[in-house]
Amino acid sequence: xxxxxxxxxxxxxxxxxxxxxxxxxxxxxxxxxxxxxxxxxxxxxxxxxxxxxxxxxxxxxxxxxxxxxxxxxxxxxxxxxxxxxxxxxxxxxxxxxxxxxxxxxxxxx
Numbered sequence: 654x655x656x657x658x659x660x661x662x663x664x665x666x667x668x669x670x671x672x673x674x675x676x677x678x679x680x681x682x683x684x685x686x687x688x689x690x691x692x693x694x695x696x697x698x699x700x701x702x703x704x705x706x707x708x709x710x711x712x713x714x715x716x717x718x719x720x721x722x723x724x725x726x727x728x729x730x731x732x733x734x735x736x737x738x739x740x741x742x743x744x745x746x747x748x749x750x751x752x753x754x755x756x757x758x759x760x761x762x
Contacts, residue, residue: 661732672742673734676725680746683721688754692716721746 693716714720725739734742 661730663731663733665732670734671738672745673725673728673738674742675728676721676734676739676742677746677749679721679724680743681750682746683717684747684750685754686717688750689759692718 712723714723721743725743728734728739729736
């Protein structure tokens, strides 16, 4: 449900839309980090100055998954991907991460 006159903030890139690489990488990273440090061990607030009007409000994340979901949806807002690109990218990244975590053991120092 996007307004007819809406324009993306960024130019549409010349690469395939499916799946979103940012979403895939974010899903994988969030899954691995949550496994290593716990699902809610991450809380952060970021401020980004992109010279947009209106300016972006500070973004606060309560978990790795929440930050990954925001990274994914940013691709929709930028007009680069569709929602299914992001949804499937997150799921794909999570699947890859779980598969790696099942097969890799990290040494504790």
